[in-house]
Amino acid sequence: MFLSFSPAVRAxxxxxxxxxxxxxxxxxGTALKDSGDDFFxxxxxxxxxxxxxxxSGIDAAVGYSRDVEDDEDVDSEDRDGDTPIHNIxxxxxxxxxGERLGFGVGGSVSRLDIEGDSFDDRDRxxxxxxxRLRYKWSDALSFSAGxxxxxxxxxxxxxxxxxxxxxxxxxFRVGAGYRVSRTISTSVGIGYSILNFDDPDRDNDDSAVxxxxxxxxxxxxxxxDLRASRSLEISxxxxxxxxxxxxxxxxxxxxxxxxxxxxxxSSLGLSATRFSDLDRTDADLVAGLTYGYRLTEHAFxxxxxxxxxxxxxxxxxxxxxxxxAVGVTLAY
Amino acid sequence: xxxxxxxxxxxxxxxxxxxxxxxxxxxLAPSAEVAPNQRGYFGGGSVPEELKRSSQLRVGDFALGxxxxxxxx
Numbered sequence: 001m002f003l004s005f006s007p008a009v010r011a012x013x014x015x016x017x018x019x020x021x022x023x024x025x026x027x028x029g030t031a032l033k034d035s036g037d038d039f040f041x042x043x044x045x046x047x048x049x050x051x052x053x054x055x056s057g058i059d060a061a062v063g064y065s066r067d068v069e070d071d072e073d074v075d076s077e078d079r080d081g082d083t084p085i086h087n088i089x090x091x092x093x094x095x096x097x098g099e100r101l102g103f104g105v106g107g108s109v110s111r112l113d114i115e116g117d118s119f120d121d122r123d124r125x126x127x128x129x130x131x132r133l134r135y136k137w138s139d140a141l142s143f144s145a146g147x148x149x150x151x152x153x154x155x156x157x158x159x160x161x162x163x164x165x166x167x168x169x170x171x172f173r174v175g176a177g178y179r180v181s182r183t184i185s186t187s188v189g190i191g192y193s194i195l196n197f198d199d200p201d202r203d204n205d206d207s208a209v210x211x212x213x214x215x216x217x218x219x220x221x222x223x224x225d226l227r228a229s230r231s232l233e234i235s236x237x238x239x240x241x242x243x244x245x246x247x248x249x250x251x252x253x254x255x256x257x258x259x260x261x262x263x264x265x266s267s268l269g270l271s272a273t274r275f276s277d278l279d280r281t282d283a284d285l286v287a288g289l290t291y292g293y294r295l296t297e298h299a300f301x302x303x304x305x306x307x308x309x310x311x312x313x314x315x316x317x318x319x320x321x322x323x324x325a326v327g328v329t330l331a332y
Numbered sequence: 333x334x335x336x337x338x339x340x341x342x343x344x345x346x347x348x349x350x351x352x353x354x355x356x357x358x359x360l361a362p363s364a365e366v367a368p369n370q371r372g373y374f375g376g377g378s379v380p381e382e383l384k385r386s387s388q389l390r391v392g393d394f395a396l397g398x399x400x401x402x403x404x405x
Binding site: 001002003004005007008012014015208302324329 | 334370389391393394396397398399400401404405
């Protein structure tokens with residue numbers, strides 16, 4: 001059992017044109033009766049937009065977060081308590097849109113650093129570039145197409161078995177979004193990815209990729225979301241050429257207002273993920289229930305319960321978790 | 333604007349709370365590993381959307397928002 005405290009601040013500009021925002025937050029907790037390790041996670045970030053014209057602009061964002069990886073979550077002999085993880089992300093993009101045609105390019109860089117020399121095989125820097133052309137056929141139907149590039153370099157490039165990890169991925173996708181009715185919207189995308197390793201002795205890989213989604217909001221606070229995707233990921237696994245991942249997910253959410261002061265929200269999510277190169281399949285279940293009560297204009301009492309469980313054919317990958325939380329949130 | 337700010341404020345503080353399913357595993361992480369930041373220890377619980385109310389403090393050209401969640405879990 002933990003006592004937790006999570007403060008956060010946000011400053012957002014009110015300019016008519018342009019935009020800049022700053023945010024910072026932390027989450028800290030004290031374990032009661034040796035029920036775990038104290039924790040202190042925090043993050044800071046800034047984002048902004050410069051309007052170059054009525055229809056074009058530049059977006060940028062930068063953020064840093066400091067989390068910890070729970071030693072109970074990782075099977076390792078090198079662990080002694082939680083391990084801090086430092087994450088830096090930055091992105092820059094330009095977009096322009098006309099009545100029907102739209103265009104965008106963007107770039108991003110991220111750095112993941114896990115404290116300790118024994119995790120250099122996971123410490124990495126990634127760079128991404130992407131472009132997108134969009135055509136609006138009607139208010140309900142639009143098409144898009146574009147390339148993407150991703151490169152990951154690891155602090156410890158060579159794995160124990162001598163294989164190099166550094167890799168780059170080229171992708172191209174075309175997609176369409178269609179609003180079937182006022183309550184149903186859909187999207188679909190297909191493409192192809194090519195994965196090349198720097199190590200000439202390692203086999204490269206390529207695969208068809210794609211995604212599809214459907215959101216149904218029939219009203220009365222209910223939303224059903226269905227997703228499916230297939231992707232080709234850069235992998236850190238020793239002896240793996242690549243990781244083909246196929247995922248299907250369904251989420252049902254419902255919000256119920258109980259008078260002026262209280263409300264109840266619930267969600268149920270089911271997903272299945274297949275890693276074909278690893279011959280591994282995971283199934284995840286997450287169910288949550290949250291009750292909120294307005295104590296004053298700025299204070300809310302909340303009570304929530306979440307149950308999550310993973311079923312996997314991978315050894316030691318099954319888990320379940322019950323989380324019950326009660327608290328007061330102040331918002332100004 | 334005001335309701336958007338309220339959503340930002342509450343969302344910033346409670347982005348990791350119980351309403352959202354866990355993200356899929358980090359594709360770059362070892363297979364037996366649970367992706368970081370899945371503790372679920374963020375905040376004392378999320379405020380349902382229906383109860384969020386806009387409130388803001390303005391300083392110059394900036395609107396400021398803050399949240400603080402105290403909880404037991």
